[in-house]
Amino acid sequence: SQQGEEDPQALSIQEGENATMNCSYKTSINNLQWYRQNSGRGLVHLILIRSNEREKHSGRLRVTLDTSKKSSSLLITASRAADTASYFCATGGATSYDKVIFGPGTSLSVIP
Amino acid sequence: DVKVTQSSRYLVKRTGEKVFLECVQDMDHENMFWYRQDPGLGLRLIYFSYDVKMKEKGDIPEGYSVSREKKERFSLILESASTNQTSMYLCASSFGGNGGSYEQYFGPGTRLTVT
Structure with missing residues (x-):
């Protein structure tokens, strides 16, 4: 059963532009996480936002969470070629025994 | 730095x-996962495991054991490999306990081809 769905599936932008990816989910969550995956590698955790938080920043990343709309967005500002990767949202349950469910991902290409 | 190796x-x-497929983490994490x-x-x-000798089925456990x-250390076993198990396998670990799920740390992945 898939929880998170990223939108768009693919995004191509010029270096220096901002990139926005969205994630929608279906059921109540305890937290939502964003991960990055460079081609052929493992995933790297970017940011975790809890259900009682609305916005979180980390460097050039800004994540928002709207639990009433069951959606989240990831904004990467002033993108760089090195940001080229796939980005996944993952929804977490109320306990550590609950599965974290990953969406299918957004493929971001940043053109130098 | 957390290190997860495959x-x-x-x-x-x-x-x-x-x-x-073997996976080892060096951060004393309670939870480990195979994707x-x-x-x-x-x-x-x-599959995932939240303690030694404990295991829980995930969404697609058929044909696998752990x-x-x-x-x-968390091992994934393909009892009798089949071509539809050709895939990238990712291991991850995280802290456990109460308070909700935590960020997962991933290994580099194993690309398995079954011919």
Whole structure:
């Protein structure tokens, strides 16, 4: 059963532009996480936002969470070629025994 | 830095072989996970473990088993490899306990080809 769905599936932008990816989910969550995956590698955790938080920043990343709309967005500002990767949202349950469910991902290409 | 290592980056096996994928983490994490990743399907959870000798089925456990004899090591076993198990296999670990799920730390992945 898939929880998170990223939108768009693919995004191509010029270096220096901002990139926005969205994630929608279906059921109540305890937290939502964003991960990055460079081609052929493992995933790297970017940011975790809890259900009682609305916005979180980390460097050039800004994540928002709207639990009433069951959606989240990831904004990467002033993108760089090195940001080229796939980005996944993952929804977490109320306990550590609950599965974290990953969406299918957004493929971001940043053109130098 | 948290380190999660997987025994092989690339592996080629024949149909019917028994395959072992090993994963080791060095951060004393309680939880460990095995996923497979296929194009268009994202990450799918095969099994996870929240303690030594404990295991829980994920979304696609059929054809797989796991073993966790020590806290730092989580093994995925393909009892009789089949071509539809050709995939990228990702291991991850995280803290456990109460308070909700935590960020997961991933290994580099094993690309398994079954011929």
